[in-house]
Amino acid sequence: MSGMSTTENSPESPQEPDSSRAAHRGRPLQTEFNDGRDYPRLGSFSFRRGTLTDNQENTWDENWPHLGRVLDENPVTADDQVIDLDDWFGRTGHDTIVEIGSGTGTSTAAMAPLETDHNxxxxxxxxxxxxxxxxxxxxxxxxxxxxxxxxxVEVLQRMFAPCSLAGVRVYFPDPWPKARHHKRRIIQTGTLHLIASRLKPGGILHVATDHADYAEWIDELVNVEDDLEYLGWPDDPAVRDETVPVLTDRQIITKFEGKGLDKEHVIREYLWRRR
Incomplete structure (x- = not known):
């Protein structure tokens, strides 16, 4: 099954499940996992459609062909979309970090100039x-x-080779607060296993949430994946710098994170390292 990349940082919100197959239009086909682990199960749903301004459309048309890719719904083979990262970035010898559910990219754009040695x-x-x-x-x-x-989840499974990433980030994923929707949460045993398989030895998984119930959910899963060593969250940035080889200090508070802080939500952060 598949996990959704949309996060609380994104202005898009899934609607209630829709039995129509047309609700899947525009979404990638779901990969079937048969390893006994739990993967996000979304079922059918529809999205509120957003539109681009004329300036955004022009920027997209001019720049997306070399800066962006779209997951193919109908690949010829399961691995025909694996990205050649050196070719795409036009440089060699640089580690790659993947952010799942980047939303409007506020954190991404703020952090990237501080980690120019990473893709x-x-x-x-x-x-x-x-x-x-x-x-x-x-x-x-x-x-x-x-x-x-x-x-x-589809992108991780089909577009990145095993042991190819230095880091994976999942910031403020959709908490799916209703109990009947918990199966849709991206942090599951299967997703943790998939992420571990894509990380290089020593690679870091960084997850952040301000949703108390989701934090409790993650707390139950911190040690379920044998290939991930749970590091907790050292409060001292100097300690994190010594133990974690990628930037962990998010450089800006996003709109949705700010709303959570205004409601006195506690932000929980989690770090794992690929064994």
């Missing part, structure tokens, strides 16, 4: 969110960011 790939299913990030990248002259439009 950053932002994954989001919502085109207007990607368009905003694309605009920030172009205006800011940011050269180390690329974007993929597609479901986060």
């Amino acid at each position: 950053i790939v932002a994954v989001e299913i919502y085109r207007p969110g990607l368009a905003k990030l694309l605009g920030s990248v172009v205006r800011g002259g940011i050269t180390n960011v690329r974007m993929v439009k597609g479901d986060g």
